[in-house]
Amino acid sequence: MRAIAVSEFGATPALMNLPVPEPGPGETLVKMVAAGLNPVDWKISDGAWKDSVDHAFPLIMGMDGAGVVEETGEGETPFRPGEQVYGRFFVPPRGLGSFAEYAIATPGAAVAPMPDGMIYSQAAAVPTATMAAFTMVENAGVDEGHTVLVVGATGGVGQSAVQLAADRGAKVIATAHADMADEMRRLGAAETVDHGEGDLNGQVLRTHSEGIDEIIDLVSDQAGVDRLAGLLRPGGTYISSIWSVNPDKMAAQQLRGLNLGDESSPELLARIADLIDAGKLRVRVHEEVSLEDTPAAIARGRAGGARGKTVIRL
Ligand SMILES: NC(=O)c1ccc[n+]([C@@H]2O[C@H](COP(=O)([O-])OP(=O)(O)OC[C@H]3O[C@@H](n4cnc5c(N)ncnc54)[C@H](OP(=O)(O)O)[C@@H]3O)[C@@H](O)[C@H]2O)c1
Known part of the structure; x- marks a missing residue:
């Protein structure tokens, strides 16, 4: 073959x-x-x-x-x-x-x-991207009325994370260059910020000076995580798909920090198939x-x- x-x-x-x-x-x-x-x-x-x-x-x-x-x-x-x-x-x-x-x-x-x-x-x-997104959104505790920043929103994991977080009733801020901003809104993002314009913190704080509840980050290194963590309210959650979070450092700032493990299973894939069939995920x-x-x-x-x-x- x-x-x-x-x-x-x-x-x-x-x-x-x-x-x-x-x-x-x-x-x-x-x-x-x-x-x-x-x-x-x-x-x-x-x-x-x-x-x-x-x-x-x-x-x-x-x-x-x-x-x-x-x-x-x-x-x-x-x-x-x-x-x-x-x-x-x-x-x-x-x-x-x-x-x-x-x-x-x-x-x-x-x-x-x-x-x-x-x-x-x-x-x-x-499979891999959507199971990762599902696991991250669930473990981050994304819920109705929360504000969530998805960093790396335009890629495979990010596009599913935006839809799943919006489906839970969260206000989603998605990173996107200008060519993908409309698509991010179609997937359920309430706002977009352009990582090509620099100073992501400044762009988010302009409309959310009180801080946000969760960050789902698919791309940032440890230095990037340290910077963006300043956007979280006390008690907020930072979750990374590439092991850039130091949970102890987060705890010292009254934040919850998690690195995603691989939680794939046939049951999770079947749940995802149900969401696709229900028109909640594409x-x-x-x-x-x-x-x-x-x-x-x-x-x-x-x-x-x-x-x-x-x-x-x-
Ligand atoms: N731990 C796990 O179980 C697990 C599971 C799945 C994926 N992952 C990891 O998660 C990461 C993302 O996976 P993926 O499949 O979504 O990758 P992908 O499809 O390649 O997408 C990455 C996206 O991030 C954007 N991006 C790059 N730098 C950025 C920045 N500084 N700020 C905002 N957006 C940025 C890219 O667009 P531009 O380049 O145009 O900015 C691209 O759209 C990968 O490293 C992957 O290995 C881990």
């Missing part, structure tokens, strides 16, 4: 011909129709998990995907051949991932039936690429400037 893989940590992703994986006991073999790109894909192929997880090479890249169940292994499996599924298909100890014509769902992996009426390319764009697929064009799309993703999700057609 054709797949995008790396031959070692740090290698340039390349199109390779690799064996179709065999589903083991309790596993599901899925014929992928679409796969979704996430920053974590290239972070892992660069070696981000090398000290904590075994990897086999060539390592097929990619966590997220959507497709049709082809075959199941021996014993109990949650799916039947022909079922449309979406979720996470990354098994690094066997070198398997979602940027391939076939992928494996291991027992307990975050894989669920696809939302009704959703097309494969959209479903593939959902994903913006910014570009669709072929497997051949995937290495170039990964390079573009590294360079930043995401305006939604990139999806690979398989």
Whole structure:
């Protein structure tokens, strides 16, 4: 089968011909129709998990995907051949991932039936980013009447976080360059601030001099977090998706600081499918690429400037 893989940590992703994986006991073999790109894909192929997880090479890249169940292994499996599924298909100890014509769902992996009426390319764009956004919004305690700043709102996680926070009745302030301000409002943001204009604190304080309740931050380093934390009211919550928060430092300022752990599960994916079916959540697929064009799309993703999700057609 054709797949995008790396031959070692740090290698340039390349199109390779690799064996179709065999589903083991309790596993599901899925014929992928679409796969979704996430920053974590290239972070892992660069070696981000090398000290904590075994990897086999060539390592097929990619966590997220959507497709049709082809075959199941021996014993109990949650799916039947022909079922449309979406979720996470990354098994690094066997070198398997979602940027391939076939992928494996291991027992307990975050894989669920696809939302009704959703097309494969959209479903593939959902799992990692939306599960992260859901976990962050929930753990931040976003609620009716709160004011929440989403930093990095225009990317994959951010667009879901804006919608989920607005759905809880919060007033959402989204970071966006001018070209994305209207889109952020369509997703539910009450206001936007432009991180390209500098002094984010000044822009937020102009309309919220009393401070805000929560910050969901997907991009700032520790220095950026220290600066933005000054926007929070006493008792406010700062949550980072890239481990930039020092919880002890936050506690000393009467703030709650959290770094997001990976809380993905089939149950969470099923809850997200319900929100999509109820029309409360949508994903913006910014570009669709072929497997051949995937290495170039990964390079573009590294360079930043995401305006939604990139999806690979398989
Ligand atoms: N811990 C977890 O479980 C978990 C899960 C998912 C994601 N993450 C991490 O969370 C981060 C975001 O993921 P993603 O999928 O949303 O990435 P993405 O799709 O690449 O989006 C990042 C967005 O942030 C914007 N941005 C960059 N610098 C900014 C700044 N200084 N202020 C405001 N916005 C800025 C970018 O646009 P411009 O470049 O145009 O500004 C882009 O729209 C990644 O580092 C990812 O690895 C962690």
